[in-house]
Amino acid sequence: MKSVNSILVVLVIAAFASAEGIGQTQSGTIPRMPDGRPDLSGVWQVLNSAAYDIEDHHAQPGVPAGTGVVVGGEIPYQPWALEQKKRNYANRLTEDTDAKCFLPGVPRVTYMPYPFRIIQTPGRIDISYEYVGALRRIFMNGTPHPRGPIQWWMGDSRGHWDGDTLVVDVVHFNDQTRFDKAGNFHSEMLHVVERYSFIDASHIRYEVTIEDPKVFTGPWKMEMPLYRRIETAPRVLEYYCYGFNDVFQLPPGR
Amino acid sequence: MLLSRGSGRKEGVNVIRATRYVVAVAIAVVLPAVLRAQAVAPLTPPTTPWTGSRTPDGQPDVAGSYAKDWIGARGPNFDLEEGQDPEEMRATGRNRENFPKPQIVRTPDGRIPYQPWARELRTANRKNFFNATELWHLDSNARCLPMGFPRESLDQGPEIIQTPGFVFFQYPYNSVVRTIYLDGRAPLNDRVKLWYGDSHGRWDGNTLIVEGRNLNEHGWYDTYGNFHSADLRIEERFTFVGNKIYYDVTSHDPKVFTQPWTAHVEFTKRVGTIDEPWETACFEGERSVQNMVAPKANQPRARP
Numbered sequence: 185m186k187s188v189n190s191i192l193v194v195l196v197i198a199a200f201a202s203a204e205g206i207g208q209t210q211s212g213t214i215p216r217m218p219d220g221r222p223d224l225s226g227v228w229q230v231l232n233s234a235a236y237d238i239e240d241h242h243a244q245p246g247v248p249a250g251t252g253v254v255v256g257g258e259i260p261y262q263p264w265a266l267e268q269k270k271r272n273y274a275n276r277l278t279e280d281t282d283a284k285c286f287l288p289g290v291p292r293v294t295y296m297p298y299p300f301r302i303i304q305t306p307g308r309i310d311i312s313y314e315y316v317g318a319l320r321r322i323f324m325n326g327t328p329h330p331r332g333p334i335q336w337w338m339g340d341s342r343g344h345w346d347g348d349t350l351v352v353d354v355v356h357f358n359d360q361t362r363f364d365k366a367g368n369f370h371s372e373m374l375h376v377v378e379r380y381s382f383i384d385a386s387h388i389r390y391e392v393t394i395e396d397p398k399v400f401t402g403p404w405k406m407e408m409p410l411y412r413r414i415e416t417a418p419r420v421l422e423y424y425c426y427g428f429n430d431v432f433q434l435p436p437g438r
Numbered sequence: 439m440l441l442s443r444g445s446g447r448k449e450g451v452n453v454i455r456a457t458r459y460v461v462a463v464a465i466a467v468v469l470p471a472v473l474r475a476q477a478v479a480p481l482t483p484p485t486t487p488w489t490g491s492r493t494p495d496g497q498p499d500v501a502g503s504y505a506k507d508w509i510g511a512r513g514p515n516f517d518l519e520e521g522q523d524p525e526e527m528r529a530t531g532r533n534r535e536n537f538p539k540p541q542i543v544r545t546p547d548g549r550i551p552y553q554p555w556a557r558e559l560r561t562a563n564r565k566n567f568f569n570a571t572e573l574w575h576l577d578s579n580a581r582c583l584p585m586g587f588p589r590e591s592l593d594q595g596p597e598i599i600q601t602p603g604f605v606f607f608q609y610p611y612n613s614v615v616r617t618i619y620l621d622g623r624a625p626l627n628d629r630v631k632l633w634y635g636d637s638h639g640r641w642d643g644n645t646l647i648v649e650g651r652n653l654n655e656h657g658w659y660d661t662y663g664n665f666h667s668a669d670l671r672i673e674e675r676f677t678f679v680g681n682k683i684y685y686d687v688t689s690h691d692p693k694v695f696t697q698p699w700t701a702h703v704e705f706t707k708r709v710g711t712i713d714e715p716w717e718t719a720c721f722e723g724e725r726s727v728q729n730m731v732a733p734k735a736n737q738p739r740a741r742p
Contacts, residue, residue, distance in 0.1 A: 204603060204621060218494055225601055286722045301617070303599060303606055305501075310599070310608070312615040317584070319613040321715060336717040360722075417623035422632045426721045427583050427656075 204417060214348075214382040217304065222348050222382055224302045224309065227418040228410045230390075234295040235282075237366035238406060247365075253295070255405040259368060265399045272367025281361050285316060285425040287337035289361030290354050290376050291392045291406065293318050299413055301420045309343060309350070314420045322352050329355055335372055337361060349381040371398040386412040478544050481702050482677050482684035485645040495602035497620070497641060500678050503712050504595035504705035517662045518542055518592070518701065519549055524662065525568075542592070544686075544700045550664060551696045563663025570731045577661045581727055582720035584633035586657020587650055588672050588687045588701070590614055595705040597715065605639060605646060610715040618648055626652050631668055633657055648674040659701075667693040681707040 204226065215223040233241070233250030240257060243249040261269060272279070281288050288296060298314040309322040322343040329340050335358035343352040354376040362369045375395040383389050388410040395403045488498040516523045521540040526532070543550055552560060566575035579585050585593065596607040596616075607616040618639040626636040631654040639648040655668040670691040677684040683705040690698045 204623075284722075287719055301615075303601060303604075303615075305599060305601065308599075310606075310615070312617070317614065319608070319615055323714065327714075330714075337719050337722060338717055340716075417619075417621070419626070419636075420617070421630070422584075422634065424584060424633060427633075 214385050217306065219306060221306075221345055222350070223304055224350065224380060224382075224388065225304045227299050227301050227413040227420060228388065229299040229413055230295045230297070230408055231411050232295065232408055234406075234408065235292075235297050235364060238295075238364045238368055239366070241366065253406045253408045255407055260401040260404055262399060262401055265369075269367050269369060272362065272369055274367075276365055276367050280365055280367070282365055285428075286360070287316060287318055289337060289357060289363075290320070290339050290341070291378060291390075292361065292363055293320070293338070294378075294390065294410070295408065298423055299418065299420050312420055314423050316426070317422060317424055329353070332356055333372075335359075339374075339376065346379075349379050352376075352378040352380070354378065369399065370394070370396045373398045380410075383409065386414055388412075478541070478546060480544070480686070481541075481704075482675065482686055483679050485643045485675075485677060486679075488641075488644045488678075493600050493602075497600055497605070498644060498646075498678060499600065500646075500683075501598050501600050503597045503708040504683055505708050506593075506595045507704045507706055516593075516660055518660045518664050540703070542701050542703060544702050550659075551699050553694060553696055556665075556694045560663050560665060563658075563665060567661065567663055573727065573731055576727065576730055577658050577663075578633075578656055579661065580730060582724045584614065584657065585612060586633045587616070587635055587637075587653060588674070588689070589657055589659050590634070591616075591674070591685070591687065592659070592701060592703055595708075608715070611718065612720070613715075613718045618646075628652065631655075635672075644678045646674075646676040646678075648672075648676070650674065665694070666691045669693050681709075683707075 215225070217223045232253060233248045234253045236247045237250065237252070238254050239252040239259065241247070241250055241252070277283055287293075293313050293315060294300070296313070296315040300311050300313040300315075303310040303312060307323075307325045309324055311320045311322070313319070318338060320338055320341055322341040324343050326344070327342065329342055332355070334340065334356040336356050337358060337360070339354040340356040341352050341354045343350055345351070355374075357370070357372055357374040357376075359370070359372040373396050377393040377395075379389075379391040381389050381391075390408050390410050392406040393403055394400070394406070491499045493499050493501075519542075521542050541548060545551060550560075563575075566572075567577065570576055573581060579589075584590075590609050590612065591607065594609055594611050596609055599606040599608065603619070603621045605618040605620065607618065608614065609616070614634065616634055616637060618637045620639055620641070623638070625638065628651070630636075630652050632652050633654055633656070635650045635653040637648050637650045639646055641647075650672040653666070653668065653670050653672070655666065655670075658665050666689060670689060673688045673690065675684075675686045677686075684702070685705065686700050686702050688698050688700045689695065
């Protein structure tokens with residue numbers, strides 16, 4: 185009885201579970217949850233140079249050239265903020281979160297050149313990022329943002345479905361994170377709205393609206409595809425970069 | 439004895455050889471049996487078929503938040519062999535006799551079966567921790583680095599999330615996600631070392647059996663210097679009975695231990711309104727670690 189039970193479980197799990205990666209790429213349909221919602225589960229990654237500069241940029245040593253992800257080409261900075269952006273660019277090698285290995289904020293964590301895994305259940309969608317082990321929990325149970333002021337590195341994420349599009353509203357940021365390594369920045373007034381919608385089973389259209397009345401003259405948008413990691417058995421590994429710096433101090437000889 | 443029967447007095451050398459052989463066989467055959475006989479009784483009920491509800495992909499449905507049960511063994515700071523935080527006892531002046539001593543290490547004497555050199559290093563680790571002059575004298579958690587497994591899973595109750603082909607254990611304290619693959623994928627190459635390793639699981643009735651490998655050597659078992667090498671392999675059994683998890687983790691590390699040993703803790707499912715898990719960020723706000731190290735050493739700055 186017990187062994188029959190176990191065999192059944194193994195068979196059932198095998199039938200459902202063997203599909204990650206290359207098995208999920210059949211075209212035509214998008215994966216769906218039992219409740220009919222799109223199922224974003226899986227390992228995803230961007231394929232662009234937005235981590236270096238979200239605006240159009242030419243190559244520099246260690247920086248690949250890239251066409252930007254900002255819709256319309258340029259970020260509508262207020263005049264003082266454009267000057268600040270230039271100062272940020274000058275100090276990027278020491279003051280940017282990527283240099284310090286701090287949590288990078290949203291949406292920057294999405295377009296860091298590292299994979300992330302979306303873990304979807306009806307009440308919550310979690311995203312586990314390889315980069316600094318960041319974890320976002322997107323609450324899907326209709327609850328509002330907690331009352332502020334709160335300043336978190338990754339903000340507070342509340343999601344809902346607009347048809348087949350996952351819409352995530354993110355607030356409660358601090359003013360320490362930037363959008364990229366080029367010094368593009370925001371204040372603690374940042375308000376991010378992300379939209380995730382399938383193009384096909386292996387591609388997600390990722391659209392982001394940025395609002396920050398302290399820094400910009402108006403809202404602006406980013407847009408880019410997310411690519412499913414379609415190799416067999418993709419993994420999100422670890423990039424705890426703060427373990428590489430001198431705080432780590434491994435014992436000598438080990 | 440059977441082997442020695444044919445050895446005559448005239449064959450003195452052979453007798454000695456045979457005797458050596460008998461002794462060797464006796465040690466090889468009898469000693470493990472003796473050790474098994476000395477093993478302490480398990481605290482975990484035997485595995486039974488799962489009778490509760492199942493997830494859409496057929497797993498026993500065990501999703502939910504769990505809390506660790508034992509007084510005196512809460513928080514990240516406890517000594518695995520004592521089941522208590524000796525520093526807390528020292529600082530508060532509490533009498534440790536007044537606290538129940540959970541038997542986490544399931545060996546007859548409650549001690550981790552270190553090889554002699556490893557016991558010495560563990561003692562040195564512990565001494566260094568209380569008199570730190572170098573940052574690496576402090577455990578990884580004190581430096582805002584990951585705890586690693588199995589420390590994280592011994593230390594706090596998980597939130598369990600299940601999706602087809604996966605079980606995820608989230609540990610709110612460090613915002614850690616552990617991915618347990620049920621899909622039978624190939625193991626990761628041994629040369630890849632991770633704080634949280636590579637975990638492969640399967641269900642047997644009400645028990646989730648997990649094998650963990652690829653663990654680095656930088657995560658201790660606790661704050662107080664109990665350690666393993668990068669060859670550690672862990673076998674874990676999460677047995678779900680009622681609202682409880684009985685958790686047994688067996689450490690195999692022939693570089694450090696004389697034999698595999700098992701640690702046991704228990705968790706209870708949380709009911710009622712459960713607080714939302716919110717952001718935890720440790721390293722970003724870290725300003726005190728330097729103060730935990732005696733100022734006599736020339737310390738590098740924690741960060742720019």
